[in-house]
Amino acid sequence: MWRYIVRRLLQMIPIIIGISIIIYLIVHMVPGSFIANQMHNSHMTPAQIKHLEDLYGVNDPIYVGYFKWIKGIVLHFDFGDSFMYRKPVTWVLGTFVQTSVKLALPAYIIEILVAVPLGILSATRQYSKTDMILTVLAFLGISFPTFFLGLLLIKIFAIDLGVLPLSGLSTAGVTYTGFAALWDTVSHLILPVVVLSVVSIGTIMRYTRMSMLEVINQDYIRTARSKGLSERVVIYKHALRNALIPIVTLLGLTLPNLFTGAIITESIFGVHGVGWVSLKAIDQRDYPLMMGFCMFVAVLTLLCNLIADILYSLVDPRVKLK
Structure with a gap:
């Protein structure tokens, strides 16, 4: 397994390099600049503007800036x-990501x-009333825009009922x-965590249902039932284990999505996490911070995919890591 992990980590290097090139090109194609924003907010002389452009490397050719x-x-x-x-960007991201983890980790567990x-x-319980109700709820959760759900929960629980805080973490x-x-911290986390988790709950629930239906209709499940095994053993010991592989894949991709999805959620609830600071960086054209955040999400996605691949062998012994 260790040889497999080392090989996968080495394979990530050219992928990360390719991602870094794309991120750098796209970020520097964004109209405007940090210096242009500063010019609107203060009266600077042409010499001061030139000094700032040289200091921040704005005038460097794009290939020079990338290298x-x-x-x-x-x-x-x-x-x-x-x-x-x-x-340093690493200090900024490290500081603000701690707050985002407080939102992402509980949402992921939920x-x-x-x-x-x-x-x-x-x-x-396919096609039963329970199945229909859960299907409707799942599609409602998937369909609700994040900003609308967040504002709706604020209106109900923070303004009308006054049982939960309006914004912030304290x-x-x-x-x-x-x-x-x-x-005090938990009460401030409830609403943003609910918003972060609702959309993903609907997606994962539908994915789990589809994966389970593919498995429970197979011959070996009917054989297990014919042997007199209880339904609980058939579902949770035989069917679920084989249905987990596609679910593990989805769960591996969900964690990075929580950090990118937190951009809207953190802005709505006034939580100063990595999503909030990345949105602020986009608004201010803070190129290094924008690129640092994109690289953070890209590397996190690659690592989560690697962890998902490793979990395959634990979930299904037939999967061998070579």
Whole structure:
């Protein structure tokens, strides 16, 4: 297995290089620049503008700028300095990603614990009222735009009922300790975590249902039932294990999507995470921070795919990693 992992990591290198080229080209095709934004907000002389352009490398040919950027990454793991924060991009992302993890990790756990069992239930009761109700709920969750669902929950639970906080991750101007501090954080997380998880729950539930239906209609499942095995053993020991491979693939892709999906969610709920700061970077044309965030998501996606491939061999012994 270790040889397989090392080989896959080495195969990622040219993929990451290709991704970095595409990211660099696309980001530098975005109209406007950080300096142009600064010109609108202050009165600078042409000499000052020229100095800033030289300082930030705006006038460098695009291939020169790319090689400077990739050289810093390879030699020093340096993605450059954020224009807005005037600090290394790695420091900015590392600081704000901690907040995003507080949203993404609970949402990811909720998705697995809710969507997979409901998908199994829907498949085992195909065409029943339970299946129809779950199908309708799944499509509602998939169809709701994130921003609309977020604003709707804020209107109901924060404004009308007043049972949950409106925004942020803590109550401003109040210092709690112990359990009160824990509850304060949890209460602020409830609404954004629900918004992050609802859309994915519907998708994973439908995917689980489809995968289970393909398995439970096969001959070996009918044979297991004919041997007198209980329905629970047939479904959870024989059918589920073989249906998990496509589900594991989807779950591997869901985690990176939580960070990209958090861009809207964090903006709606005023949570200063990596999604919020990346949106701010786009608005301010903070090129190093924009590229750093894109590379973070790309590498996370590749690593999650690798983990999913490794899990295949644990889920299904027939899959061998070579």
